[in-house]
Amino acid sequence: MAEAILTVTDLVKHFPVTRGIVFKRHIASIKAVDGVSLTLHRGETLGVVGESGCGKSTLAKVLMRLEDATSGTAVYNGQDIMSLRGEGLRRMRRQVQMVMQDPYTSLNPRMTVGDIVGEPFEIHPEVAPRGDRRARVRELLDLVGLNPEHINRYPHQFSGGQRQRIGIARALALKPEIIICDEPVSALDVSIQAQVVNLLESLQDEMGLSYIFIAHDLSVVRHICDRVAVMYLGRIVEIGTDDEIYRRPTHPYTQALLSAVPLPDPDAREHRQIIRLQGDVPSPQNPPSGCRFRTRCWKATEICVREDPPLVPREADPHPSACHHAETNTHVV
Amino acid sequence: MGRHSAPEADDAAAAQTGEPLLQVDDLHVEFRTGDGVAHVINGVSFDLRAGETLAVLGESGSGKSVTAQAVMGILDTPPGHVTRGAIRFHGEDMLRMSGTRRRQIRGKRIAMIFQDALSALNPVFTVGWQITETLRKREGMSKKDADERAVELMDLVRIPAARDRLKSFPHQFSGGMRQRVMIAMSLAERPEIIIADEPTTALDVTVQAQIMDLLGDLRRELGTALILITHDMGVVADVADRIAVMYAGRIVEHADVHSLYRNPAHPYTIGLLDSIPRLDDKGKRLRTIPGLPPNLTAIPSGCPFHPRCPFAQDICVTRVPPNMDLGGGRRSECHFADRIVTGELTRPDQEDE
Numbered sequence: 240m241a242e243a244i245l246t247v248t249d250l251v252k253h254f255p256v257t258r259g260i261v262f263k264r265h266i267a268s269i270k271a272v273d274g275v276s277l278t279l280h281r282g283e284t285l286g287v288v289g290e291s292g293c294g295k296s297t298l299a300k301v302l303m304r305l306e307d308a309t310s311g312t313a314v315y316n317g318q319d320i321m322s323l324r325g326e327g328l329r330r331m332r333r334q335v336q337m338v339m340q341d342p343y344t345s346l347n348p349r350m351t352v353g354d355i356v357g358e359p360f361e362i363h364p365e366v367a368p369r370g371d372r373r374a375r376v377r378e379l380l381d382l383v384g385l386n387p388e389h390i391n392r393y394p395h396q397f398s399g400g401q402r403q404r405i406g407i408a409r410a411l412a413l414k415p416e417i418i419i420c421d422e423p424v425s426a427l428d429v430s431i432q433a434q435v436v437n438l439l440e441s442l443q444d445e446m447g448l449s450y451i452f453i454a455h456d457l458s459v460v461r462h463i464c465d466r467v468a469v470m471y472l473g474r475i476v477e478i479g480t481d482d483e484i485y486r487r488p489t490h491p492y493t494q495a496l497l498s499a500v501p502l503p504d505p506d507a508r509e510h511r512q513i514i515r516l517q518g519d520v521p522s523p524q525n526p527p528s529g530c531r532f533r534t535r536c537w538k539a540t541e542i543c544v545r546e547d548p549p550l551v552p553r554e555a556d557p558h559p560s561a562c563h564h565a566e567t568n569t570h571v572v
Numbered sequence: 573m574g575r576h577s578a579p580e581a582d583d584a585a586a587a588q589t590g591e592p593l594l595q596v597d598d599l600h601v602e603f604r605t606g607d608g609v610a611h612v613i614n615g616v617s618f619d620l621r622a623g624e625t626l627a628v629l630g631e632s633g634s635g636k637s638v639t640a641q642a643v644m645g646i647l648d649t650p651p652g653h654v655t656r657g658a659i660r661f662h663g664e665d666m667l668r669m670s671g672t673r674r675r676q677i678r679g680k681r682i683a684m685i686f687q688d689a690l691s692a693l694n695p696v697f698t699v700g701w702q703i704t705e706t707l708r709k710r711e712g713m714s715k716k717d718a719d720e721r722a723v724e725l726m727d728l729v730r731i732p733a734a735r736d737r738l739k740s741f742p743h744q745f746s747g748g749m750r751q752r753v754m755i756a757m758s759l760a761e762r763p764e765i766i767i768a769d770e771p772t773t774a775l776d777v778t779v780q781a782q783i784m785d786l787l788g789d790l791r792r793e794l795g796t797a798l799i800l801i802t803h804d805m806g807v808v809a810d811v812a813d814r815i816a817v818m819y820a821g822r823i824v825e826h827a828d829v830h831s832l833y834r835n836p837a838h839p840y841t842i843g844l845l846d847s848i849p850r851l852d853d854k855g856k857r858l859r860t861i862p863g864l865p866p867n868l869t870a871i872p873s874g875c876p877f878h879p880r881c882p883f884a885q886d887i888c889v890t891r892v893p894p895n896m897d898l899g900g901g902r903r904s905e906c907h908f909a910d911r912i913v914t915g916e917l918t919r920p921d922q923e924d925e
Contacts, residue, residue, distance in 0.1 A: 290776035290777065290778065290779075291776055398864050399632075400864070428631035428632055428803065428865070429631065429803065429805070429844060429847055429848055430631060430843060430844065430847050430860065430861035430865075431864075432847070433847035433848070433849075433858040433859070433860040433861070434860045434862075436849070436858055437857060437858055437860060440857070455776065455777065457777070457851055458806075458848065458849045458850060458851040459849050461849065461850075461851055461854055462849030462850075462854060462855055462858070463849075481854055485851070485852075485854075495778060496777060496778060497851065498781075499777045499778045499780065499781035500777055500806065500851050501780075501781070501784070501804070501806030501807045501809060501810045502806055502809060502810075502850075502851060502852060503805040503806045503808075503809050503833065503845065503848060503850075504809055504833055505809045505810070505829045505830050505833055506830070507809070507852075508810065515778075515781060515782060515785065516778045516782075519746040519748060519749075519779070572851055572852045
């Protein structure tokens with residue numbers, strides 16, 4: 240396996256809940272990310288999946304230092320991203336870029352495409368000298384499959400898929416090593432989604448990028464990712480290669496999640512185990528004791544109430560899973 | 573519940589005679605805007621029989637939601653105008669009905685479920701009040717009787733502790749529970765048809781599975797016909813009997829669910845199926861549909877799909893394809909549908925963009 244490029248250890252992000260206007264009293268915490276550890280290897284795509292509120296987008300923001308972590312470290316290039324400041328933080332951000340979900344709100348409607356894609360050069364002038372910038376922007380537009388002649392157009396003159404390409408061009412402008420993609424294709428129609436997925440894959444091959452690919456669509460994640468982390472209530476419950484997660488999942492939540500995905504095949508139901516979870520995800524303000532999934536889990540026993548299961552390799556299968564009763568299930572997909 | 577049993581009797585009768593509940597015939601809708609006339613629906617025809625589930629599948633701008641709005645009679649006019657066609661409910665054209673008569677059907681005999689339950693529900697009234705509104709206003713039920721019925725409906729859509737939750741407001745419910753409230757509302761007057769416009773698009777996958785199971789169960793229990801509007805090829809495969817695939821305001825392929833997935837007869841359907849990644853297979857590079865959906869103010873000549881179609885020939889540019897009958901209730905609007913469905917023509921290999 241390739242060398243580790245980013246190592247995240249025990250990352251925690253709690254948002255304070257306060258009451259009162261003048262004297263804000265801290266009454267509770269939303270535990271959005273609550274002890275996440277993972278490793279990203281050079282040139283790979285690591286998928287992070289989970290339902291709304293599981294903390295996957297907060298994780299992305301904390302890794303970009305758009306939010307400050309409550310505790311924990313993320314080591315990139317021998318430096319802890321979480322403790323960087325000023326110039327060091329600026330240098331780190333050149334290497335770690337982000338593609339946002341919504342191509343309609345993440346582009347400034349008053350700026351031309353040339354200005355949007357060229358803006359990173361204003362902040363990092365060492366990457367492209369002033370005179371070269373227009374030429375660089377044209378190259379970038381060409382790279383992501385847009386017409387370089389459209390450099391003076393505004394975002395509203397492009398379709399959703401084209402706008403997402405603009406967002407990708409902007410993320411590539413500084414030649415980063417890592418791109419964090421937060422739901423990059425979920426706002427797009429299926430025919431356009433496939434174009435963008437293919438683009439991300441070929442850019443990775445050409446430029447040796449490492450991706451953290453955050454998504455709720457498990458089919459897209461399987462297609463594009465080398466390894467997958469499944470999150471539930473601020474924790475990773477299972478992590479492994481795409482075969483380990485999709486063919487031999489051992490955590491009940493992963494199994495339920497996979498089982499819930501409708502397959503584009505009317506006969507699939509017959510040879511697939513149907514698992515339906517009851518109820519909703521508990522509030523991250525007050526997660527259940529012990530295993531966080533136990534309130535919706537059909538396997539939960541007394542030990543699950545008492546002991547928080549660690550994310551470690553289990554007897555059932557050697558990839559890490561945070562379940563006391565980990566068992567392989569090969570019939571959910 | 574005796575007085576509500578009438579529609580079921582109708583259903584049974586309709587199923588026996590094979591009379592369609594709903595017939596949409598050559599529907600045309602255009603939107604007149606400052607930028608010109610957008611031809612949103614260009615000749616849509618389909619039938620719906622009692623107890624059946626028809627899925628209308630398409631991407632944004634294909635006209636699937638506008639079709640639903642036209643059937644429901646909630647099209648924004650202006651800018652939307654139905655310029656041609658008929659929508660017959662039990663044989664009677666709803667487009668030529670009086671407003672009063674139409675109102676007796678809308679919401680009562682044909683009900684609708686919307687995508688975004690949070691904005692479809694009124695935040696300042698309790699869910700009990702909203703579920704019972706039509707019962708009190710239209711059926712003249714007393715508040716007490718209506719509340720009883722609301723509890724029954726909430727039980728039916730499996731909202732736990734229904735009686736205690738009558739007085740709750742929409743924001744006190746989770747996304748999945750709100751969608752259940754909306755389904756309960758739509759069922760209040762025992763409709764014969766429910767139109768569900770992307771009912772699970774805003775929901776997480778585990779909740780989506782719960783709601784789709786619920787819709788399936790309700791259909792079996794109540795015998796309601798369902799029109800499911802969606803862009804998701806997976807959701808459709810699980811619940812639909814028949815599928816109508818829309819592109820540029822036309823139904824380009826219409827087939828039973830098994831044939832459509834196993835042996836698609838229109839290049840657009842083939843393209844859609846090829847472009848979705850599969851959960852059960854990592855797969856190789858995705859085959860895409862090149863280009864963009866057409867601008868509805870300037871739809872391409874001939875077959876509207878020809879600029880993106882790997883099978884396109886000269887005839888596709890000049891002539892609108894006929895609605896070809898492929899037997900077994902299958903139809904496809906492609907000049908080469910008969911040769912595609914037999915496998916005589918296959919999709920050429922794609923070069924990378």
